[in-house]
Amino acid sequence: MHAPNLIQKTVADRLLKKKVVAERLAVSKRTLDRMVAAGKIEKVFVGASSRFRESDIDRIVSEGL
Numbered sequence: 607m608h609a610p611n612l613i614q615k616t617v618a619d620r621l622l623k624k625k626v627v628a629e630r631l632a633v634s635k636r637t638l639d640r641m642v643a644a645g646k647i648e649k650v651f652v653g654a655s656s657r658f659r660e661s662d663i664d665r666i667v668s669e670g671l
Contacts, residue, residue: 621650621657630663631671646671 627647628635641647647666649656 620660621652622660622663623657627658627663631666633671641671 622630624635624638628638631638633641638647642649647658647662650659651657
């Protein structure tokens with residue numbers, strides 16, 4: 607009997623700066639702030655710097671704003 611494969615492959619999610627995200631979504635940085643406030647996208651903090659998960663941005667792009 608074979609042991610189940612317990613190793614799962616995961617892709618590290620890149621963290622993107624606000625400027626890069628705004629450019630990808632074709633919105634202003636202020637509009638991006640509004641999207642965060644409305645709960646449409648989550649901000650991640652690295653120390654005092656905020657970043658955005660690339661997977662979240664890809665999801666928004668594929669589903670539309």
